[in-house]
Amino acid sequence: MSVDDLLMPGTAQQPPDLGRRFRERAAGAVLADTARKAGPAAIDVAGEARELVAGLLADPWGQVSPSAYETGRLVSLAPWLTGHAERVEFLLAAQRPDGTWGGPGGYALVPTLGATEALIAELRRHGPRPGRHEVAGAARRGLDALRGRPDGSGIPGFPGLSASGPRDLPDMPAIELIVPALTAMINGHLEAMGEWEPLTLPAGMDGAKLSAIRARLTSGAAVPQKVLHALETVGEAAAGAPGVVPTPIPDLAETGAGETAGAVGASPAAGAAWLGAGGAGDTGSPVRRYLEAVAGRYGGPVPCATPVAAFERGWALSWLRRAGVPVAVPEELVTGLDAAIGPGGSAAGPGLPPDADTTSVALYALALLRVPREPDSLWEYETETHFCTWQGEEGASPTVNAHVLDAFGEYARLAAGASGVVRSRGVPSGAEPSPAVRSGAVTSEAAPSGAVSRYTAAVGKLSAWLRGRQRADGSWSDRWHASPYYATACCALALEDYGGEESADAVRAAVRWLLDTQREDGSWGHRAGTAEETAYALQTLLLTAPAGRPEPVRPAAGASGRADAAGDRRRETAVARGYRSLLASVTGHGEPVEAPALWHDKDLYFPAAIVRAAILGALHLARRALSQPAPHALSRIPSRGMYRTPFRVPSATSATAPLSPPVTQPSSTAPAAMSPVSSSVSTSPSSASSSMAGRRISDNGR
Template structure:
C-alpha cells in the first residue's frame, strides 16, 4: 500500500480505515467503479446478443422497470433509458431465433415491452424538453425509429396488438441526427466526442476510417464498441476482449463509460486532499501526471481531452505536491469563461469551478503563476458569480443535483476568488443550503441522499467563515445520515443516462464526514480546526 493517510484527532479509526480502503481500490482496480446503465445494457441486448451475459442483461432490464412502465428516475431523465430498454425488448421479440434460451421467457418480455412502449408514448406525447445528457438528441430519434421498424415487423408478421400499447409513437425531432448523418456521409472531420455514441450514428459512421478502438474501446463505451464490432463481424480481438472484460466485471449489465481511470483518481484524490485526508500517493501521482497531454487529460480511452478532467487532474497533483503548469487549460479559454471542450453546446458551472481551483492554486503558489493566471482567475470567478441562480444555488449539465454544482462553485470561490467577487455569492449559497435541509437532516433534489448531504455540508463548512449556531445545528443534524455506511448510491451523474462513479461519491462523503466531525466534536475543545491541507490550509471557527 503506497498511500499515506493523514490521521487527525476526532476523525476516528473508522474514517481512516475507510479512506485507506478507498485508496487501495483506486490502485487495485484501475478501470474504475461505475454503476450499471439501463441505456448501455439495452444497447448490448439489441446489438450484441452474441456477447456473453445476454440472459443476465435481459433479466436486469426487467428488474429495473418501474411501476409506471418506464426506466430511470422521474421527469426527463427517464426518456433515454426507457427508449433504450423498449427498443432492446422489441429487438429480442422480433428475432427469428431468440438468442436467450436460458433467459427470461417471452411471456415475461411481451408485457414489459408493452408497458414500456406505453410509458415512452406518454413521455413523447407530453412534448417536454430533452434531458441535458450527452447525445440525447441523437439517441431518442434513432431509437424511436428502430422501435417503429420493430412495430411494423410485428404487424407484418400478423402479431396481435400489444395490450395497452400504441401502434405508432409520436414524431420526434430528427434534425440533429439527420445533420450528423449528413456530416458523416461527407467525409468531413467530425468531433471525436461523437464516437461515445457510435451505436446510434447509423450506417454513415461505419465508413469512417478514423474510428478505431483505443485500448479495445470505441469512445470508452461498451455500446459503441459492440456496434463497431458488430459491423466488422466480431473479428477485432482487442474490442472483443474489452467487451468480455467489462461484462465479466459487472456480471452482465454494463456501465456507460469505462474505464474512467483518470476521472476517478483525479476527483477522488482532489476531494480527499482538499480536507487533509490523504498525503502524496506515489504510484497514483505518477500515473495522473502521465495522463496529461498537450490538451490535458481525458476521462477514458477514445474520448477527447476536456477541461474538467484536466482541471481536476492538475488540482489533485498540485495538492499532492507534484504541481504541473496548467498551460494545457488555455486551450479551453473562451474569454469570459472556459468550455469543457471546443464546440461544446452550452456551458458548465462545475468545469469552470474546477478550472478556477486549478488556475487559482498556481496563481497563488508558483513563481510566475500570479502574472500568468491571476487575471483569468478573477474573470472565471466573476462569471461563476454572475450565473448563480437568484435563490443562491448553481445547477450544472454534468450532475442532476444542484448541491453538487453549488459545492463545486462555493469551494472554488471561497478558496481562490477575490473576496469582493466571492463573498456575497458564497453567503447566498449558504443560506440556500440551510433553507433546503430536509426533516431527516439530509439534503437532496428528489429525496435525501448521502451524496447530496455531503455536498451540502461542504458548502456550509468550506466557506472559511465563523460557524453560526444555525450552521452548526444543520451540520449536527446531517452527521447521522453522513455516517451511514452505504454501498449503493442513487445515480445522479450525467452520461448517456444517469450513473454513479462509486469511489468519487464515497470520497465526497468521507470528506464531508471529516469536516462535520471536526465541528461537532472538536478535539480537545480547540476553537479552530484545520480542514484544508497544505499551503491552502484554512481554519473553521467553531467558537
C-alpha cells in the same frame, strides 16, 4: 406478430420470472449494507481512505454503475456477446412499475427508449420461446410509458415522448442524437410487427444533426471525437466506419498476456456498433476483447463509459485532499495522474476527447498533493466569457469553470509565493520535496516569468462568471450532475478559496440556501435526502466556515468570514444534524446504503469511489469540528492543510437528537501519515501546508 400477440394467454406455459435473480441480488446487497451500518465510532475514516486510494491504483477501470440504456444497446446490437441473457434479466429487473427505466422525470426518457427497443428487438429475434411473456410485457409497459398512460393520467414528471418539450428533458450528452435514433428504431419494429401507432419526437427535436453525422461517416470522413461516445446512434453507418479508429487499452488484467483491448469512445455500445454484425465472428478484434472484458467485469450489464480511471482518480483525490483526510498516495498514482495530462489536457477515458473538467480536477489534485504543474493546457478551452468543457460545446458548465478556477487559483497562489511555499526548483526552504519529486518521477522547476499575472486575471474572470450564474436562491445547477448540491459545493468552495472579497455575498447566499433546504432528518437532497448530497452540503458548510487565519497563511481571510453570530449558530446546528444523518445513511466503510445515480452521461450513473471520497471527506471534517470542546468546534477545519477560526458547538438540547460521542482523530499537528514505502505522497494537512513542492513546466511546453 405484434407485441400484444406475444401476451395472448394459452400460447405457452407461463415463464419463470427472468428478472428475479437481479432483483434478489439487489435486495440482498441492500440488506447486507444495512447490516453493516456503523455507529459513530465505527468508521475509521483514515483507514477507509487508505483502502479507497489503494483501490484507485489497483482498478484501472474505475467504479461506475451499469446503465439500462447502454445495456439495452448491447442486447440489441451484440446478442452474441458473453452475458446476453444476464443483460436481458437486468433490464427486466430494472424496470419500474410505471414502465420506465432510469432516473425520475425526463431522466427516464433515454433509458426507457433504449430498454424498450432492446426488448422488442429480442422478441423479434427469437419469436415464441420460453420467457417471452415477461419480455413482451416489459416492452408493452415501456411503450405505454413512452406514449403516455392510456387513461391520460401520465407518469409524474414524465408526460411521455410526444408530450415532452425542451423543459422536460435534461441536458444530457448526445440526447439530441439518441432520442431520434431510438424513436426511429422502435417505429421500424412496430411497423414490421403490424402496429400502426408510431412514436413521435418531443417538441423542438428532429433528426437533422443525426442525419448529418451519418452522411459524414458514410463518406469516410472523420467526425469530432466526442461523437464517438454515441456512435451507436448512427446505425449501420457505424459498422467498420473508416473514419473511426479504436483507442488501444493495453495491460488490462481481463485480457490475455500481450493482448490489447480497444475502445471506441470509451463506450461499450459504440464499440458494438463499430464491430457490427461481423463482431460475432471477430473474436481476435481488440474491440471484441474490450467488450468481453467489460461484460465479464460487470456480469453482463455495462456502464456508459469505461474505463475512466483518470476521471475517477482526480475527483476522488481532490475530495479527500481538500477535506484534509490523512492518507498516503502511492507515487504511481501521482505520476499516472500527471502523465495523463498532455498538451491538450486529460481525457476521462480512452477514446474520449480531452476536456477542461478532467484536466482541471487532475491539475488541482496534483497541486494539493504537493506536485503542482502549470495549468497551461487549459487555455485551449478559454472563450470570451468562460471556459468550455471542450471545443464546440453547446451550453456551458458552472462546475467546469469552478474546477478551472480551483486549478488556476491554487497555481497562482503557489507561484506567487504566498506562504513562502514555492521556490526555485519547487522545494520550500527547510522542507523535503514530495517523494514523487524526490525520485525524479515528477520534476520541479521555477514558475515561468509573467505566467502568474495571466492566471490571476483569469481567476477574476472566472469568479465573475460564476457569480453571474448563481441562482436567485443562492444555489447553482449544472449540466454534468442532476443535483444542485454538487454544483453549489463546487462553485461555492472555488469562490470561497479564490474568488476574493467580491465573492463574499455569493458564498454567503450559498450557505443560506443550504441552511434553508436541510431536511427534517438532517439530510440534504434535491428530490430526497441522499448520503452523496449530504456530504456535499456538509463540506460546503464546513469549508466556508468563518475564517481568521493570518495573511501569511492565506492571502484572503475567506469570502464568508464575516457571517453574523445567528448565522453561525444555524450553521453549527445544521452540521451536527447533517453529521448524524450522514452516519445513519452509510455503511461501516463510508459507502452509501442507497446510491441513486445522479451523474450525467448518456444515462445517469453512480461513480462509487468518487462519492465515497466525498462522504469520507465530510465525515472527517465534521468529526474534527464536533470533537473539539466548545467554543472551538470549527476552529480546526482544514482546507488545503489550513485551519479555520472557532464557532460554538450547539448543546445537545439545541439539536434534534443528542450528539454522538466524539471520535478521536489524529492530531492536525502530528507528522504526516506516510506509508512504509517511501514512494508515497501524504495528504496529511500539516505536511501539505508546510512542505508543498512547486512543480513547474519544462521547456517543451508541457
